[in-house]
Amino acid sequence: MLPEALLVSAPGKVILHGEHAVVHGKVALAEALNLRTFLRIKPHQDGKVRLSLPNIGAKRDWDVSKLQLLQTAFLDSGEPTAPTPEHMEKLKVFAGFTTDSSDSERLAVLAFLYLYLFICRKQRPLPSMDIMVWSELPTGAGLGSSAAYSVCLAAALLASCEEITGRLKEGVTSAGWTEEELNLINRWAFLGEKVIHGNPSGVDNSVSTWGGALRFQGGNISSLQRIPELRILLTNTKVPRSTKALVARVKDRLVKFPEIMNPLLASIDAISRECERVLGMMAVTPAPEQYVVLEELIDMNQHHLNAIGVGHASLDRLCQLTASHGLHSKLTGAGGGGCGFTLLRPGLEQSVVESAKQALTGCGFECWETTIGAPGISLHSPSSLKADVLRALNGL
């Protein structure tokens, strides 16, 4: 067990291009969103494990001795590959949810217990600790908040058990992990995602672990080498939607109009590939016209997403409002509402950004000025965190 408190953070994700098309075997690009989830573990010797999730108003604690009993009845096999129905049933009984517990709370607690019991399985006795998790990410908005939570939990618990490093070098305020350590974090985080989502794609936890940009196609995920961090406005229209229903709508349209839809998906695929190419060039020889291309790709893909049937009036409004400020936006993720992003090119006057934000919030949308292509899971010194984050982690 590490002597001091441990601070980690993990980013959310946005789909840059290729949402929906990826379901049909096309390339998609996802980028790490610099709205982050922060987690602090404070080791204790008081025989308690306490979990605080202020974003969803949840606070739980357990005796280590009882967790130990649960673990004994639990660890019948080696390292798990997926949560079994029996595991889940035992955890639910142990957690003893009341009718007051929200779905978010249930899933967050189950994922924590699952990861705690398995990751700390070699520890005797099980470690005593306070865990505080606070996030800048809205939940249920398709921004990978559950993956960021799982990645933070996996990294912090692995570091606590010294399965990966948990110490910053002298004078360093933030750091990542080695490729091997990241693979371990990602594997455990994926299990956390499985507890929460049942059958996740693995994209969200991969982006949150590695950061930067990932390319995925046909189940294969690979990291893009050297990409620029891009400034964006991220906007949540707050219009609720069902990803499943939207995926089904695209499928139906593909069956109804294959001659129209197949080339359209091919065009989206080409947009993702062109974007990948331009991002690669931007990291090596940046030039202003590359932003113009990124803007054109954003516009074209937004029209394509409308054409495949996943647009929404709120997203049209978002795109038009930002277009009236000379900015380019597209939906990100499932569509049909949810979130969109707006590219902010370098040198853009802050007054334009403020005016666009004001117009967007005036529509009832929520709006964040942030970046994509952000670092993945990171270890922090307290001094490297912003005051509001520290305050939140201190429960103030």
Added chain:
Amino acid sequence: MLPEALLVSAPGKVILHGEHAVVHGKVALAEALNLRTFLRIKPHQDGKVRLSLPNIGAKRDWDVSKLQLLQTAFLDSGEPTAPTPEHMEKLKVFAGFTTDSSDSERLAVLAFLYLYLFICRKQRPLPSMDIMVWSELPTGAGLGSSAAYSVCLAAALLASCEEITGRLKEGVTSAGWTEEELNLINRWAFLGEKVIHGNPSGVDNSVSTWGGALRFQGGNISSLQRIPELRILLTNTKVPRSTKALVARVKDRLVKFPEIMNPLLASIDAISRECERVLGMMAVTPAPEQYVVLEELIDMNQHHLNAIGVGHASLDRLCQLTASHGLHSKLTGAGGGGCGFTLLRPGLEQSVVESAKQALTGCGFECWETTIGAPGISLHSPSSLKADVLRALNGL
């Protein structure tokens, strides 16, 4: 020379699907628009030819004897295939335009003189007549108003010279012509279009001559057999645009992003083909779900036209306003402003149409409730024409 007055009308055109894509070898569908140009010829014996074009405030008259002199200096060869620069020069000198003459007036007068001199070339003396042309079509809006004018002129002059029939059968109030006669009308109308436009595609005059729907691809034009007449709202945003600049914009984007644009054009091509197929089915076994398909095709193509770069904020507004009334719209023609149409399915409540029209005119747009798939060039009895048309042709 026919003893009585002769009344003809010809429709405008809308591009249903395939504008811009047709420039790159894809299928386009054009339909005859039931906003019509009406022309009345009244034969005289007073040695004068009078041309009245109340829409553009133009009124000209010429002595037949002077036209005869011009013709002698003019008809050096047989039937023309295109206006030569020498022809155009002589006509301009003869017409003696003042600096007051608008471009529309110059071109309309030149086309008239050209067709009159050539079509009536076998008449000795040249016929004396009053010609009144009045149109429901706005000019310069991409709706084929010049073609409707040329087609009316060609048909009426050919009928006057008894090169085609000019008499309605007893008890018949409107009639078309035989295929052979239509070919003759179309050939002459194309020459009129050449006087006006220099290098027209021949689509507009073909649609105006044959009516219904035409398919064109790679310079080939063919008439669709048996199609339904469709009710539409036609809206002119009145935003001026340059067709040439918009065609160039698409070309530039195709050069810049071939992998993205080529499949997109293929998708537009498939939309035109699917529309052709559905229109064919509608004429044989009509069913309500065919209108749903037409609406889906309209929506998808509008997004595609935005994606190729020929959309405009005014057209977005048009589409959104009508969408808020449950109606589906797309731009027609060059885009970048100009006109759009909205499909009105059968059984739609008139209150919805009125409310949509009111919203559109509230944006400063001009709006017509009309049909497409209308009859081509037609011969009319005065009793078959609406009172406002008759009043306009009587110069009231």
